[in-house]
Amino acid sequence: MTAPAETFRRSDGESPNGQNGRDHAVQRLDGRLRDLLAGKKILMTGVTGFIGEQLLWKMLTELPDTTPAVLVRPKRSQSAWDRMVAVVKKDIFKQVREAAGGPEELLRARIDVIEGDLPNVPKLPRDIDIVVHCAGDVSFDPPIDQAFTTNVIGTKALMDRMIEACSDEHGNLEKIPHYVHISTAYTAGRRRGAIPEAQHVHTIDYDAETAAGLAMRDLLDTESRTSEHLTKLRKEAEREHRAAGFLTTAADTERRRLEWVQAELVKAGTERARSLGWTDVYTFTKALGERVVADVGRNVEVSVVRPAIVESSWKHPYPGWIEGFKMAEPLILAYGRGELPEFPASPDSVVDIVPCDYVVNAILAVCATKPVIGEPEFYHVNSGARNPLTFRGLYNHVRNYFSAHPFEGGPRGAARLPQWQFPGASSVERLLSTSERAHKIADRALSYAPRSDRTRKIATDLDRFRTRLDFLRRYLGLYNEYAQSELHFVDDNTLALTNALDADDVDAFAFDSAAYDWTTYIEDVHCPSITAPVRRMDAIRRKRGNRPTTMKDLSRDKAGATALAVFDLDGTVMSANVIEQYLWTRLPELPPVQRVAEFGRVLRKVPSYVRADQRDRGTFLRAVYRRYKGADLAAFEEAVDTSLAPHMLNRLSPDAVRRIREHREAGHTTILITGVVRPLTRPLAPLFDTIVAADLEVDDDGRCTGFLTGPPLVGESRPAWLRHYASLHGIDLDASFAYADSHSDLPMLQAVGNAVAVSPDIALMRAANANRWSIVEWKIKSSSPRWILPE
Structure with a gap:
C-alpha cells in the first residue's frame, strides 16, 4: 500500500492522482517541515475558523522560523487586530502566548495581521511565499448568492491579489507563489465509486452560474414584494398577531417576507446544485471554486487539499480538541437525548470522518511540496480508503458510549436510547411526514381550548415536539444523501506524502488515517469531548432551574x-x-x-x-x-x-x-x-x-x-x-x-x-x-x- 518514497509513482504505471499517462510525480520532502518552511511567509484565510485556528497554532508551536500572515475581516466594532487578540487568548495558545509575554506581544512578534474580507481582499504583502485558503462558507445550505460570493468570487479575488503581490508593475510574475486551496472531498458530487485525486471533469460555466446565483436575490426579493405575496404573508401574520396591533402585525409580515426570501435562496441553491449533479450548493460552489483555482493558477504552483468530514482532533493540541459543532455533533447529541428515533443512512455506507489535526498536518506537509507550475496536485484527507467506518459502526460506537455514559435525565431518569433499524430513507420520510401532520392537527385543536395550566402544558409539549420535528427535518434533509453515498475517495497522494515525512516529524505531523482505531476515537475521545460542555450546561440549568431572569429579585x-x-x-x-x-x-x-x-x-x-x-x-x-x-x-x-x-x-x-x-x-x-x-x-x-x-x-x-x-x-x-x-x-x-x-x-x-x-x-x-x-x-x-x- 505504500508508494516508493523516491517518486511516489505506483508500480502499475498509473500516477498517484489516478490519471493514466500523466508523467509527473509528487516531490520528495527532503528534510523536516520546520526546515523546509523556514523563512517562508504563509498567508492564511479562515484563521478564526475550526481548521484555521489549529493551523495557526501548529505553525506557532512547530514552525518557529515561519511567519504566518492572517487575513481577517473586522466584525461589528471589532477590528481585525482585536479579533486576533481574542483568538490567541484561547487556551491552546497559552504556552506560546506566555512565552511571548502576552497576546498582543505574540501578534507583534510572530503574526502579520491583515484586515480584509472575501471577496474584498486588500493588497497583500509582496513577501508572501504560500497562500493557504481555509476560509469559505462551510454550511451545507447557505443562500445561493452567499455561497457563490464566498466560494467562487472570494477565491478568485484572493488568487488575483496573490498574483498581483508577486508581480512587477507590468504584471509579470517576479516569483512563483504556492497556492494551497482547502476544498472538500465531496466536490465529487453525486458520483459513485472510486474518486481519484484529480480535477473533476465537468463543463459547467462558473462565470454564468455565478452571475445567475447572484441575481437570484434580486429576483426573489422582487417576487416577495408583489401584492399577492404580501397579502398572503400579511394574513398569516394577522392570524397570529392581530390582537397585538397593526405595527406588530406589520413587523411580523416583514419578518416573514425576509425569511421567505432567505429560504427560497437556500432552496434555489440546493435545486440548482442537484440539477447539475451535486448534493448541495456548498459542494457545488466548492467544485466551481476548484475550477477557478485551476484557471487563475495556470502560472503558479497549486495544490488542492480535500478533507472529508472533519471532526475533533486525535492527538493535537490534545485529544478531542474541537471548536463548535460540526457535521456529526448535532446528530450524536440528539441520539444521546433520545431524540433521533431513526436515520436514513445505508448501514454499510462509509461515513468518512477524519480528525482535525490530521487535516492540519496534511496541509502543512502540502505547503512544503513543490507542485509543477500549472498542474494542480490534489490530496484527499480522509479515512474511508484504508480505515473505513460504516454508519452502522458509527451508530454502535455512539450507542456504546451513551449506554455507558448517559445524559443525566429529569424526573424520569436518563433518556431511552433509540434502536436504529436502518429502514431506509423512504420509511424515515413517511414517519416524519406523519408526525408533522399529527402535530399540525393537534396544534390547531389546541387553539380552541380554554386557557389553563393544562392547556399551557400541552402547548409546551407540542412546542418541544415541533422543535424536534424541525430538527429532524433540517438534518435529515441536509445529510440524507451523504448518509447513503457510495463514494470511495482514493488517497494515494496523501499516503505517499505522509510516508515521506521525516522520521522526526512523524509524532508532530502524522496524518495516516489508518493509525487510529474507531473504538478509541469515538468512544474515548470524540464523544466525551463534545458531550462535556453540554453536560456542564445541563448542570448549570439544573442548578438555576433553567429559568429566565426577568422576574428579578x-x-x-x-x-x-x-x-x-x-x-x-x-x-x-x-x-x-x-x-x-x-x-x-x-x-x-x-x-x-x-x-x-x-x-x-x-x-x-x-x-x-x-x-x-x-x-x-x-x-x-x-x-x-x-x-x-x-x-x-x-x-x-x-x-x-x-x-x-x-x-x-x-x-x-x-x-x-x-x-x-x-x-x-x-x-x-x-x-x-x-x-x-x-x-x-x-x-x-x-x-x-x-x-x-x-x-x-x-x-x-x-x-x-x-x-x-x-x-x-x-x-x-x-x-x-x-x-x-x-x-x-x-x-x-x-x-x-x-x-x-x-x-x-x-x-x-x-x-x-x-x-x-x-x-x-x-x-x-x-x-x-x-x-x-x-x-x-x-x-x-x-x-x-x-x-x-x-x-
Missing part, C-alpha cells in the same frame, strides 16, 4: 424612581373580565325577571364579543361598554365603593399584590394600565401610583352615554403611552418591568427591559419563551364561586 434592584412597574389587570392582577365586571355592576340593581333577561341577552352576545376580541381588543371593549348606557355614574361609583369592592379584592392574586408591594418598596413607580372602566379600579387605588383606565362619557345628568371619552388603552397604544410618560418623568424603560397575561399586551411587554408573562395565553407563552422572559403562575383562590354576584 427586587431587593437588589438599584433603579429606584427611574423604573416603572406596569401591570395589566384582568388575568394578571385580578381574576375577572369585562363581561363579568359588567354583570357584577348591572345585575344586582335589576329585579329578578329583568336580571334573567339581561343575563340571557349578554349570553347571546358572547360569540360576537369573542369574535370582536379576536379581531381588535378596542372594538370588543367598546361593544361591551355600550351596555352601560343609562347608568348613573355617581351611583355606579358608590356601588363599587360599598358593595363591589370586597368582591373585587377577593379576586386579587396574593402573588400579584405581593409583587406590587415589592416594587413600591424598591422605589419603583407602580402603574396599572387596563381597559376596564375607571370606577371598577377604585378599590385598587392604594396599590398603584398611577391608574390608566377607560373613562365613561356622561351626559348633563351624569348618566353614561354608552361611549368612552377616548379610545381604550389597549395593544400598541400602551407602549406609546409608556414611552411618552417615560420621556416626561425621566424613566428608564430598559430598567422597568411589565406584567401581562395576554398576547394583545405583547407590544407593552416588548417596551420594557424586564417583561414577565403571567399565566399567559398560548400565543404570549410562545412569545415569552422566544424572548427569554420569565413565565409565572399567579394563582387566585377566590372564597366565592365566579357565578356568585356581589350584594
Whole structure:
C-alpha cells in the first residue's frame, strides 16, 4: 500500500492522482517541515475558523522560523487586530502566548495581521511565499448568492491579489507563489465509486452560474414584494398577531417576507446544485471554486487539499480538541437525548470522518511540496480508503458510549436510547411526514381550548415536539444523501506524502488515517469531548432551574424612581373580565325577571364579543361598554365603593399584590394600565401610583352615554403611552418591568427591559419563551364561586 518514497509513482504505471499517462510525480520532502518552511511567509484565510485556528497554532508551536500572515475581516466594532487578540487568548495558545509575554506581544512578534474580507481582499504583502485558503462558507445550505460570493468570487479575488503581490508593475510574475486551496472531498458530487485525486471533469460555466446565483436575490426579493405575496404573508401574520396591533402585525409580515426570501435562496441553491449533479450548493460552489483555482493558477504552483468530514482532533493540541459543532455533533447529541428515533443512512455506507489535526498536518506537509507550475496536485484527507467506518459502526460506537455514559435525565431518569433499524430513507420520510401532520392537527385543536395550566402544558409539549420535528427535518434533509453515498475517495497522494515525512516529524505531523482505531476515537475521545460542555450546561440549568431572569429579585434592584412597574389587570392582577365586571355592576340593581333577561341577552352576545376580541381588543371593549348606557355614574361609583369592592379584592392574586408591594418598596413607580372602566379600579387605588383606565362619557345628568371619552388603552397604544410618560418623568424603560397575561399586551411587554408573562395565553407563552422572559403562575383562590354576584 505504500508508494516508493523516491517518486511516489505506483508500480502499475498509473500516477498517484489516478490519471493514466500523466508523467509527473509528487516531490520528495527532503528534510523536516520546520526546515523546509523556514523563512517562508504563509498567508492564511479562515484563521478564526475550526481548521484555521489549529493551523495557526501548529505553525506557532512547530514552525518557529515561519511567519504566518492572517487575513481577517473586522466584525461589528471589532477590528481585525482585536479579533486576533481574542483568538490567541484561547487556551491552546497559552504556552506560546506566555512565552511571548502576552497576546498582543505574540501578534507583534510572530503574526502579520491583515484586515480584509472575501471577496474584498486588500493588497497583500509582496513577501508572501504560500497562500493557504481555509476560509469559505462551510454550511451545507447557505443562500445561493452567499455561497457563490464566498466560494467562487472570494477565491478568485484572493488568487488575483496573490498574483498581483508577486508581480512587477507590468504584471509579470517576479516569483512563483504556492497556492494551497482547502476544498472538500465531496466536490465529487453525486458520483459513485472510486474518486481519484484529480480535477473533476465537468463543463459547467462558473462565470454564468455565478452571475445567475447572484441575481437570484434580486429576483426573489422582487417576487416577495408583489401584492399577492404580501397579502398572503400579511394574513398569516394577522392570524397570529392581530390582537397585538397593526405595527406588530406589520413587523411580523416583514419578518416573514425576509425569511421567505432567505429560504427560497437556500432552496434555489440546493435545486440548482442537484440539477447539475451535486448534493448541495456548498459542494457545488466548492467544485466551481476548484475550477477557478485551476484557471487563475495556470502560472503558479497549486495544490488542492480535500478533507472529508472533519471532526475533533486525535492527538493535537490534545485529544478531542474541537471548536463548535460540526457535521456529526448535532446528530450524536440528539441520539444521546433520545431524540433521533431513526436515520436514513445505508448501514454499510462509509461515513468518512477524519480528525482535525490530521487535516492540519496534511496541509502543512502540502505547503512544503513543490507542485509543477500549472498542474494542480490534489490530496484527499480522509479515512474511508484504508480505515473505513460504516454508519452502522458509527451508530454502535455512539450507542456504546451513551449506554455507558448517559445524559443525566429529569424526573424520569436518563433518556431511552433509540434502536436504529436502518429502514431506509423512504420509511424515515413517511414517519416524519406523519408526525408533522399529527402535530399540525393537534396544534390547531389546541387553539380552541380554554386557557389553563393544562392547556399551557400541552402547548409546551407540542412546542418541544415541533422543535424536534424541525430538527429532524433540517438534518435529515441536509445529510440524507451523504448518509447513503457510495463514494470511495482514493488517497494515494496523501499516503505517499505522509510516508515521506521525516522520521522526526512523524509524532508532530502524522496524518495516516489508518493509525487510529474507531473504538478509541469515538468512544474515548470524540464523544466525551463534545458531550462535556453540554453536560456542564445541563448542570448549570439544573442548578438555576433553567429559568429566565426577568422576574428579578427586587431587593437588589438599584433603579429606584427611574423604573416603572406596569401591570395589566384582568388575568394578571385580578381574576375577572369585562363581561363579568359588567354583570357584577348591572345585575344586582335589576329585579329578578329583568336580571334573567339581561343575563340571557349578554349570553347571546358572547360569540360576537369573542369574535370582536379576536379581531381588535378596542372594538370588543367598546361593544361591551355600550351596555352601560343609562347608568348613573355617581351611583355606579358608590356601588363599587360599598358593595363591589370586597368582591373585587377577593379576586386579587396574593402573588400579584405581593409583587406590587415589592416594587413600591424598591422605589419603583407602580402603574396599572387596563381597559376596564375607571370606577371598577377604585378599590385598587392604594396599590398603584398611577391608574390608566377607560373613562365613561356622561351626559348633563351624569348618566353614561354608552361611549368612552377616548379610545381604550389597549395593544400598541400602551407602549406609546409608556414611552411618552417615560420621556416626561425621566424613566428608564430598559430598567422597568411589565406584567401581562395576554398576547394583545405583547407590544407593552416588548417596551420594557424586564417583561414577565403571567399565566399567559398560548400565543404570549410562545412569545415569552422566544424572548427569554420569565413565565409565572399567579394563582387566585377566590372564597366565592365566579357565578356568585356581589350584594
